[in-house]
Amino acid sequence: ATQRVAAEDTRPGKIDNELVVRLKPNSKLTIEEIAKQTRGTMLGKVDKLNAYRLRYETAEAAEAARKWISEQTDVAAVENNYRWEAPTTVEPSANSTAGAVGPLKPRLSPDGKNLVVGIIDTAAQSMSPDKEAFVLSRQDLVSGQPTDDGLWHGTAMAEEFLRGVALTDTSEGGSTVRLRLYNTYGANETATSFDVTRAVFKAAEDGVTILSLSLGGPEPSPMLRDALDSFAQQGGLVFVAAGNQGTSAPYYPAADPNVVAVTAVNRAGEPMSWANWGNYVDVGAPGVTTVPFGGRTWVVSGTSPATALTAGMAAGYVGRTGASLPAAREVVLREMPFTPPRP
Secondary structure, rough: OOOOOOOOOOOOOOOEEEEEEEEEEOOOHHHHHHHHHHHOOEEEEEHHHOOOEOOOEOHHHHHHHHHHHHHOOOOEEOOOOOOEEOOEEEOOOOOOOOOOOOOOEEHHHHHHHHEEEEEEEOOOHHHHOHHOOOEEEEEEOOEEEEEEEOHHHHHHHHHHHHHHHHHHOOOOOOOOOOEEEEEOOEEEEEEEEHHHHHHHHHHHHHOOOOOEEEEEOOOOOOHHHHHHHHHHOOEEEEEOEEEEEEOOOOOOOOOOOEHHHHHHHEEOOEEEEOOOOOOOOOEEEEOEEEEEEEEEEEEEEHHHHHHHHHHHHHHHHHHHHOHHHHHHHHHHHOOOOOOOOOO
């Protein structure tokens, strides 16, 4: 079989030869000066956080740079950059029938303002015309796309999100919910915490008020936490997958404050054997679904589809009732609560 050859290690976890540097407002020290002094290369920036991504030749060079950078008075913070996985399994199904989605069509709201939701994930393939009508934009924060011929993770999440909308927005005239899809993986199997942070700010600029993030890892990113806090403080609602390690250990950014952490449960409300169930988890939803693509049916399992489904249900509820996002959050927490099992 032919396998894709990666130019660098893209496994989940800390990127040993990279740093994320945040400068204080009105800093006299520039990132160019820092890069020159530490022999690093700037790969990107997040203007709203005055944050920069630096890469070094080796892990040892990055550690030496961290020491020098942390001693500078104009530096607000220096942290690691991480690669995060998408907690999902996608497999072809022997069953040719995909889970049914109720009638769903777009409509304009009376005031001309749609409820815009952002999915931060891999690139998404084209869906059926009735579903594509809900997609406002596809944006590549990282260039490239998956190279396999099967169902891509971002496509599966968009499909499951729209399934959630159809479950709660039963308006005869259609739904005012719309989607913006942000590709933060490119051709890689993981996304970096830096690029996910960029996507959060881009989504806010694009008028997104609900975010769905089916990705993460065991290491926290203070920079992304601040970005999600800012999004929530501006009235936004964020749903994040709790992870598929089958543990109670924290999984980020699901364990960050101000987000709704979603795990996958069975019909009895118990976590699936592979689903995380820590005290940070807020909501439980079905974590196994089927998606039609390429003339086949695909089985998608994990806390990822559970998150996309929950985000879709919340958006559909707001679209149908006109409820505020804080009210929708309370409904989700009340109707889909998750209680961690006792040891």
